[in-house]
Amino acid sequence: MMIGVPAGVSVLLKAAASIETFIESRLATAGLSLPKLAALNHLAEAGEALPLGQLAERLACVKSNVTQLVHRLETDGLVERAPDPSDRRSCLAVITEAGRRARAQGVALKLDAERQVFGVLSSDDWIKLGELLQKLGGRVGDPVRERR
Amino acid sequence: MMIGVPAGVSVLLKAAASIETFIESRLATAGLSLPKLAALNHLAEAGEALPLGQLAERLACVKSNVTQLVHRLETDGLVERAPDPSDRRSCLAVITEAGRRARAQGVALKLDAERQVFGVLSSDDWIKLGELLQKLGGRVGDPVRERR
DNA sequence: CAAGATTGAGTCGTCAATCTTA
């Protein structure tokens, strides 16, 4: 008997959307979102201020997006803009103390949410899923790249 | 040895995003997107015009979203608004002939893209993935619901 | 000219408030 073969794609996308919504709802309790937390993580892990272009590259998104994201983070008081002494075209994103605190909180919330989601899977299941997604993700190709 | 347990979540979300981008890029060749195609599918499958609220429910999204989505579809000439004879508050979404053609094209493009994505997995892999996602998706809970 | 960032317009989604009709 034939089941619609590619129905699995929809299942995958829906599951992902569902999980994302769940994690976002947890992060929201700290005034954060996944994009904001990702930006804070990159800034904290870099250990220094990053030019916006650098940040865009690490976030695998377009520069204009980072412009706006950093603007929102500035409004929240989690990041500040500073002029780049070595290049007057450039602009550095600096994480604030409040930003570091929010990040710590966000990391904990996200980890907790992820554990909740993945708690229903056995270790073997989890490994198997990783393999399958690897194959899937690897083949699809073309993550965001900067246009020429 | 310990691997970061919930790293799998990120892998899942990234894989899904990647696949979604891929499918969207195919649909774009017909001037469509996943949300637009979903709306057309529901209208065509319903076999009759639907009130916007009905459509919102079937799309599992908020009504205000459908208002805008239908507006874009109207701009594209794929859907038309008609007054509801039985309730003057209501408004019916009617799929046009162009809408039916676009839908047929979109369905084919999407199916093709999905087959491409899933071609990299064996039948067994595919079944296994379905099981795992079932467990995962079932647990997460709270799809969109209309607020009271 | 090329590189860094920004702005403007467009898609897609949310929520809260509003307007009309039941």
Added chain:
DNA sequence: TAAGATTGACGACTCAATCTTG
């Protein structure tokens, strides 16, 4: 008052065009 739809404001993303500086 409830229900149907719309509007306005916002988050997050894209692209194309622009401005400034190298």
